[in-house]
Amino acid sequence: MTTDNNNRFNTREELEVRKNELLTEIRSKSESIENIWHSLFSEKKENNRSELVAGIVSKGIMAFDAFMLVRKLMKQYNRIFRRKKR
Known part of the structure; x- marks a missing residue:
């Protein structure tokens, strides 16, 4: 994860837009991590x-x-x- 310190936000709306973008990115990564974690610890059923x-x-x-x-x-x-020994 990289952070750009060069981002300058002139208005509050720009800041809120960036915040919403970051929130959606965090949620998508969280879901992918949850799926990977679940697949690691779920027991696989033997078919034959x-x-x-x-x-x-x-x-x-x-x-x-x-x-x-x-x-x-x-x-x-x-x-x-x-x-x-006693």
């Missing part, structure tokens, strides 16, 4: 059986990877997770 199976396998691999990461971190930093 192979996509459904691929999604299940992918989620399973992610869960296994998360489990292995937690196991590795607990093994490496076991002094934090260790129970105190």
Whole structure:
């Protein structure tokens, strides 16, 4: 976004026209950002059986990877997770 400091407004009407132009530009950009944001976080539905199976396998691999990461971190930093002996 660039700002032109060289814009000189002689009348109040010119200033209001520029303000309205900027408002419409901001609203259009806001709508496009909202559409992009929604498309990023909307869940895509699988259309056929192979996509459904691929999604299940992918989620399973992610869960296994998360489990292995937690196991590795607990093994490496076991002094934090260790129970105190009485």
